[in-house]
Amino acid sequence: xxxxxxxxxxxxxxxxxxxxxxxxxxxxxxxxxxxxxxxxxxxxxxxxxxxxxxxxxxxxxxxxxxxxxxxxxxxxxxxxxxxxxxxxxxxxxxxxxxxxxxxxxxxxxxxxxxxxxxxxxxxxxxxxxxxxxxxxxxxxxxxxxxxxxxxxxxxxxxxxxxxxxxxxxxxxxxxxxxxxxxxxxxxxxxxxxxxxxxxxxxxxxxxxxxxxxxxxxxxxxxxxxxxxxxxxxxxxxxxxxxxxxxxxxxxxxxxxxxxxxxxxxxxxxxxxxxxxxxxxxxxxxxxxxxxxxxxxxxxxxxxxxxxxxxxxxxxxxxxxxxxxxxxxxxxxxxxxxxxxxxxxxxxxxxxxxxxxxxxxxxx
Amino acid sequence: xxxxxxxxxxxxxxxxxxxxxxxxxxxxxxxxxxxxxxxxxxxxxxxxxxxxxxxxxxxxxxxxxxxxxxxxxxxxxxxxxxxxxxxxxxxxxxxxxxxxxxxxxxxxxxxxxxxxxxxxxxxxxxxxxxxxxxxxxxxxxxxxxxxxxxxxxxxxxxxxxxxxxxxxxxxxxxxxxxxxxxxxxxxxxxxxxxxxxxxxxxxxxxxxxxxxxxxxxxxxxxxxxxxxxxxxxxxxxxxxxxxxxxxxxxxxxxxxxxxxxxxxxxxxxxxxxxxxxx
Amino acid sequence: xxxxxxxxxxxxxxxxxxxxxxxxxxxxxxxxxxxxxxxxxxxxxxxxxxxxxxxxxxxxxxxxxxxxxxxxxxxxxxxxxxxxxxxxxxxxxxxxxxxxxxxxxxxxxxxxxxxxxxxxxxxxxxxxxxxxxxxxxxxxxxxxxxxxxxxxxxxxxxxxxxxxxxxxxxxxxxxxxxxxxxxxxxxxxxxxxxxxxxxxxxxxxxxxxxxxxxxxxxxxxxxxxxxxxxxxxxxxxxxxxxxxxxxxxxxxxxxxxxxxxxxxxxxxxxxxxxxxxxxxxxx
Numbered sequence: 068x069x070x071x072x073x074x075x076x077x078x079x080x081x082x083x084x085x086x087x088x089x090x091x092x093x094x095x096x097x098x099x100x101x102x103x104x105x106x107x108x109x110x111x112x113x114x115x116x117x118x119x120x121x122x123x124x125x126x127x128x129x130x131x132x133x134x135x136x137x138x139x140x141x142x143x144x145x146x147x148x149x150x151x152x153x154x155x156x157x158x159x160x161x162x163x164x165x166x167x168x169x170x171x172x173x174x175x176x177x178x179x180x181x182x183x184x185x186x187x188x189x190x191x192x193x194x195x196x197x198x199x200x201x202x203x204x205x206x207x208x209x210x211x212x213x214x215x216x217x218x219x220x221x222x223x224x225x226x227x228x229x230x231x232x233x234x235x236x237x238x239x240x241x242x243x244x245x246x247x248x249x250x251x252x253x254x255x256x257x258x259x260x261x262x263x264x265x266x267x268x269x270x271x272x273x274x275x276x277x278x279x280x281x282x283x284x285x286x287x288x289x290x291x292x293x294x295x296x297x298x299x300x301x302x303x304x305x306x307x308x309x310x311x312x313x314x315x316x317x318x319x320x321x322x323x324x325x326x327x328x329x330x331x332x333x334x335x336x337x338x339x340x341x342x343x344x345x346x347x348x349x350x351x352x353x354x355x356x357x358x359x360x361x362x363x364x365x366x367x368x369x370x371x372x373x374x375x376x377x378x379x380x381x382x383x384x385x386x387x388x389x390x391x392x393x394x395x396x397x398x399x400x401x402x403x404x405x406x407x408x409x410x411x412x413x414x415x416x417x418x419x420x421x422x423x424x425x426x427x428x429x430x
Numbered sequence: 431x432x433x434x435x436x437x438x439x440x441x442x443x444x445x446x447x448x449x450x451x452x453x454x455x456x457x458x459x460x461x462x463x464x465x466x467x468x469x470x471x472x473x474x475x476x477x478x479x480x481x482x483x484x485x486x487x488x489x490x491x492x493x494x495x496x497x498x499x500x501x502x503x504x505x506x507x508x509x510x511x512x513x514x515x516x517x518x519x520x521x522x523x524x525x526x527x528x529x530x531x532x533x534x535x536x537x538x539x540x541x542x543x544x545x546x547x548x549x550x551x552x553x554x555x556x557x558x559x560x561x562x563x564x565x566x567x568x569x570x571x572x573x574x575x576x577x578x579x580x581x582x583x584x585x586x587x588x589x590x591x592x593x594x595x596x597x598x599x600x601x602x603x604x605x606x607x608x609x610x611x612x613x614x615x616x617x618x619x620x621x622x623x624x625x626x627x628x629x630x631x632x633x634x635x636x637x638x639x640x641x642x643x644x645x646x647x648x649x650x651x652x653x654x655x656x657x658x659x660x661x662x663x664x665x666x667x668x669x670x671x672x673x674x675x676x677x678x679x680x681x682x683x684x685x686x687x688x689x690x691x692x693x694x695x696x697x698x699x700x701x702x703x704x705x706x707x708x
Numbered sequence: 709x710x711x712x713x714x715x716x717x718x719x720x721x722x723x724x725x726x727x728x729x730x731x732x733x734x735x736x737x738x739x740x741x742x743x744x745x746x747x748x749x750x751x752x753x754x755x756x757x758x759x760x761x762x763x764x765x766x767x768x769x770x771x772x773x774x775x776x777x778x779x780x781x782x783x784x785x786x787x788x789x790x791x792x793x794x795x796x797x798x799x800x801x802x803x804x805x806x807x808x809x810x811x812x813x814x815x816x817x818x819x820x821x822x823x824x825x826x827x828x829x830x831x832x833x834x835x836x837x838x839x840x841x842x843x844x845x846x847x848x849x850x851x852x853x854x855x856x857x858x859x860x861x862x863x864x865x866x867x868x869x870x871x872x873x874x875x876x877x878x879x880x881x882x883x884x885x886x887x888x889x890x891x892x893x894x895x896x897x898x899x900x901x902x903x904x905x906x907x908x909x910x911x912x913x914x915x916x917x918x919x920x921x922x923x924x925x926x927x928x929x930x931x932x933x934x935x936x937x938x939x940x941x942x943x944x945x946x947x948x949x950x951x952x953x954x955x956x957x958x959x960x961x962x963x964x965x966x967x968x969x970x971x972x973x974x975x976x977x978x979x980x981x982x983x984x985x986x987x988x989x990x991x
Contacts (some may be wrong), residue, residue: 077785127814145746153717258724260741260916324960386843396914397750403831406753406783408775410973413959414875414894417940422869533852555860563862569863570856576866576932598867 091134101176107168112327112358117394119257119276120356138398139426145395147177149256155312158320159250164329166228166307169359174334179275180225180231203279214235230245230307234332237349244337244348250314265385272375274302275356275400277392285392286366289382294373298352298365305329305359333368350375434518436623436656442528444474444499461498463680473499475680477513483625484591484672486650486657488671488688490664490703496680497660498548503630503660518543518636519623538584541571544617546661548629550609553616556602560592560612567620586615590645607638611617616652617683624659644671664704668692676700715762721745725763725918729909732920736880738850739833743770746918754787756810756911757829758967760918762790762823770798772806777814777956777973801976802949811983813876815897815976817955820906822923828891830912833919835889855887858930864873866935878937882921895929896939896956902927947972950981 102112104127111126118126118141127146133139169185172178184190225231237243253268261269274282288294308328311320331354336347354367373383381387391397437602439541453460455547463472474496481487489497502508516523520544527538539545544567554563564583565573573579577670584594590611601609610630629645631639647670650657659670667674667688676687676697684697695701715722734829754775754895765771775781779801787810788799795894798808800873811826812829820826836846839857849857858879865873869881876892880901890901890906891910900909903922908921919949921927931937946953948969955977 077780080782080785142746142750143748145749147743149721149747150716150718152710152720246916256743257745258743260743262741262847263842291740291899305988380718386841390843395746396751399753400914401752401757403751403752407776407781409958410894411876413957413973414896415873416959417942418871418873418875422873423872425870426777531852533854536852536854540821558860558864559867562860565863566856566860568856569859574859574933576863577934579863579869680751 090187098131100127100131103130103229108359110135110137110140112360113363114140114144115358116356116360116363117141117276117278118148119271119357120144120148120271126365134322135420138394141394142398155314157310158313160308160310162304162308162328163230163232164228164309165230165304165328165330166309167230167304168227168307169305170302172302175233175236176300178236178302180223180230183223183227201209227306230304231347232332234342234351237301237334242349244350244386248417263386265374265389267371267375271353271367271371272357273389273392274354274370277367277429278394278397279360281362281392281394281397282370283366285382285388286369289352289369289373293380294369294382295378298335298369298372299352300365301332301334301366303331303361303364304328305361326356327358328357329360331361331364333365333372335372336429339400433483434523436483436518437460437481438514438516438523439480439504440478440514442474442477442500442503442515443472443511444496444503444508445511446471446473460679463557470681474503474510475681476678479675479682479685481656481658483623483652483656484650484670485673486659488663489658489660489676489677490667490674491677492662492703495677497662497677498628499680501626501658501660505543505626506539517624525564527680536570540567542622542624544620544622545626546610546613546617546623546627546630548632549602550606550613553613554601557600559598560601560604561587561597563612564616564619567616571620575700578639582619583615586618589618589649590615605638606634609644611636611645615641615650618649618655623656625655625658627659629661630659632661632663639666645673646670664692668697676703711793712793715765716744716748716790717754717759722763722944722987725759728918729763729920730761732918733907735886735920736921737886737888737919739888739912739919740916741916744913745746747913748790749786751914752831753783753985755808755913756788756915756918757810757812757827758790758911759913760827760909760911761787762794762897764827765791765808766796767795767797770800770805772800772803772976773811774807774814774816774974774976775812775943777958778975780975783968802980803976813892813894814974815900816894817972817974818929820900820904821960822905824906826904826906826908827880828893828908828910830889830891830917831916832877832908833885833889833910833912833915833917844988850886850950855881855889858887859932862930872935873929879930881930883925883927887930888919888921890927895937895954897937898927898929898937910933922981923924923966942970945970947978950978952978954980 075104104123104257106340107127107130110114110130111123114126114129114137123219125147126140129140129143130239133143144266163380167183169187170183172182234243254266256269256272261273286427306328309325311322313320333352333404335352337350338347348370354364354371356364356367370388372383447468449470450465450468452467453465463475466584469542472485477500479487489572490496499508503510510528512683515527517527517538520527520538530680545553561580561583564586565579568579568582583597587594587597590606594609601612602613631642643666647656659666661667671688673686674688676689676691677683678699684691684695684700691700692704695704724741726781728740731740732738744756745759747758749755750756759890771788771791773779773784775784780786791797792799803809803816806824808825808827809816810827815826834846836849836863837855838844840849862872862874876894878895878896878898880890882888890898903924903926904921905923907923907971910919929937940956942953942957947955947957949971950974956973958973960969960971962969
């Protein structure tokens with residue numbers, strides 16, 4: 068009779084799932100999780116940042132399972148995150164203790180410790196390298212040993228795990244708006260739901276786990292007339308940040324490992340008055356994400372500053388920005404439109420027909 | 431006019447910013463109403479006046495004089511920094527309206543006050559039908575009878591000369607003058623004793639201005655409603671106001687009967703204002 | 709390597725969700741914010757309802773999941789499977805056998821009992837969102853019991869169409885205090901919330917709100933005095949399979965003749981009805 072399109076669901080779903088599994092296997096090719104972990108750095112970094120779960124192993128597994136679909140991979144990791152008890156918060160960590168791999172400033176040429184370019188796509192010509200088509204494991208090993216025999220051209224004059232910040236330079240000169248240290252416990256948006264007006268800690272958490280594309284687009288809008296922030300990138304630093312925890316009844320901190328982090332401080336000129344005089348000073352816009360996600364961290368710093376200074380444009384509107392950038396929320400709700408809406412549609416249909424039949428008076 | 435005033439405002443002040451040692455000093459040097467040190471704006475300073483039943487009070491001043499802020503404070507769109515206000519129809523004028531809860535302020539707004547903004551976007555929902563806009567205040571005041579609200583709205587539309595067959599169109603389809611008429615009808619819909627009019631004819635063509643002013647005058651005569659009319663335009667004040675206060679840099683510098691202020695201004699600023707325009 | 713906790717969520721999360729539920733029961737119709745967890749199904753696919761179900765489900769429970777009236781709809785099957793895989797509880801399609809019923813967009817035709825809990829999935833919990841975009845402001849409006857916006861919305865529909873055109877998710881006033889979205893159930897189901905024997909819980913995962921209508925609470929659909937609330941009417945139409953008229957009907961088209969006909973939307977109810985009459989099982 069075929070009367071209800073939504074029955075027989077069980078069997079249909081099973082068949083669909085089997086079809087999906089087959090898609091991943093149908094060419095008879097295989098890649099192991101460790102290989103993904105070793106070669107898909109950019110994917111892993113983006114996925115770890117959006118899922119706010121730092122685990123290269125699980126990110127690589129999610130990549131494999133989702134066949135490289137970012138949206139799905141983030142989804143898997145977020146859902147997994149919900150099953151994990153959270154036992155500790157890390158103690159405050161200072162990016163001055165980061166083991167720096169890359170550190171650049173667009174504001175000063177000469178910074179203490181120098182510009183450290185590290186590994187970046189920024190200086191690359193985006194030309195397809197067809198030699199990679201034929202690359203073999205032997206090629207990889209040969210190139211690797213070649214690199215490892217090269218001499219390190221130049222060493223930093225300062226220790227890489229104690230590099231001063233560019234911001235400190237401006238601060239010492241009194242060019243940065245001073246604020247007292249804020250040692251309030253941050254609000255945890257994964258344990259308490261966001262309310263408005265939001266706190267800065269809530270904003271930073273939501274931005275850092277925001278969808279990369281959404282954060283970039285909104286940050287870009289901020290530069291294109293929808294915001295009043297015109298930042299100078301004071302410092303982008305990428306490296307390994309040591310993480311410690313402290314047990315409740317113990318003052319000692321324990322080192323639990325380090326995570327790869329991108330941190331951005333943008334300088335944004337603002338007017339302030341000092342002893343009756345108008346002077347220019349700098350505000351800081353802050354961005355930080357898991358992994359090497361430099362564009363996202365810069366965009367985040369723009370949005371951080373925009374939301375600290377509410378104005379009447381979308382990117383200065385905390386509800387607009389914070390409620391739309393989460394990947395699981397936006398993709399979930401958009402995709403739910405594919406679910407059956409038969410009852411709601413039937414209810415609307417009944418009214419549309421009634422109105423058509425009865426007509427609208429006075430018109 | 432020997433009755434108790436229908437509205438009494440005492441020492442109303444509104445500032446934007448926290449103030450500093452410099453500007454909180456009595457003899458402080460301000461640039462107009464603005465503290466050069468901490469950037470605090472003293473939009474209204476120590477404003478006091480009475481409004482009597484059936485009277486039209488004019489408030490005149492240049493832009494930035496604080497008259498619009500005053501109006502927004504009276505309609506609770508802005509929270510006053512300090513000061514008191516008493517409405518004779520609210521607890522017989524014994525409770526300071528500015529210290530009431532949000533819920534109470536809403537009730538006062540919905541039942542005792544009507545507001546017509548310079549910018550119709552502030553007063554109307556541009557996408558809703560005009561009749562819904564007019565009914566909104568009645569709904570807010572607790573009316574739950576559609577037919578009753580519709581007939582009341584038709585009455586008001588008729589009063590402001592908008593044809594009933596256009597009542598279901600949204601205000602965004604209307605001209606500026608018609609939008610102001612819809613706002614007036616909305617403001618009157620809960621039958622409030624006081625109507626606030628903020629630069630209602632600014633930006634309209636001269637002939638349209640005249641028609642709107644005529645309408646206001648007629649409504650006042652027929653309904654004996656009290657009004658506060660804010661304008662930078664002395665012609666508007668001359669036509670409508672029985673009594674006028676002059677504002678400069680957030681303060682009242684002169685007040686009196688409108689004729690007297692226009693014929694024989696006291697304060698040098700008022701003189702300048704009057705003579706430059708006559 | 710399936711090392712997931714009982715009912716998927718970790719115990720701390722469940723505790724927090726239960727606290728939100730209790731607060732919701734204590735303040736009928738009030739939207740309690742909670743830190744909605746990410747679920748293995750999509751946001752917008754019933755994660756709010758699912759979190760409530762997972763926080764409440766115990767080993768003794770019997771679970772029924774329906775989507776748009778059907779136990780077999782893809783999404784219902786999916787949710788049921790997830791709960792079953794992580795708890796091992798028994799499931800049923802029979803409303804009367806279930807202790808816990810999660811539903812999207814319908815309340816079953818079989819009257820619920822006081823020992824049952826109905827969990828409804830909510831896409832948009834805020835009844836004032838249509839007229840006020842800002843969450844900060846709508847929160848204030850609820851606090852001040854200022855619902856003109858919801859009424860104005862209905863008034864505007866009457867002005868335009870001479871009747872309210874809100875189909876599903878028709879707003880209700882709960883316990884004479886909070887205006888609430890009942891989730892996109894048809895108006896047909898609104899009266900079932902009033903004075904219900906069963907506890908009804910509402911979960912909005914993406915919007916991070918939980919709210920509740922405790923048993924025997926007064927729930928009225930908003931309506932002007934002279935334009936009474938009306939449920940969907942299927943006048944002159946009956947279920948082609950059972951002949952029933954007092955149920956919510958789905959509109960169908962015969963693949964061969966192209967003719968329009970109607971059947972019960974609540975498929976398990978229809979099946980029970982037929983079984984009781986000894987008619988052949990249609991599935």
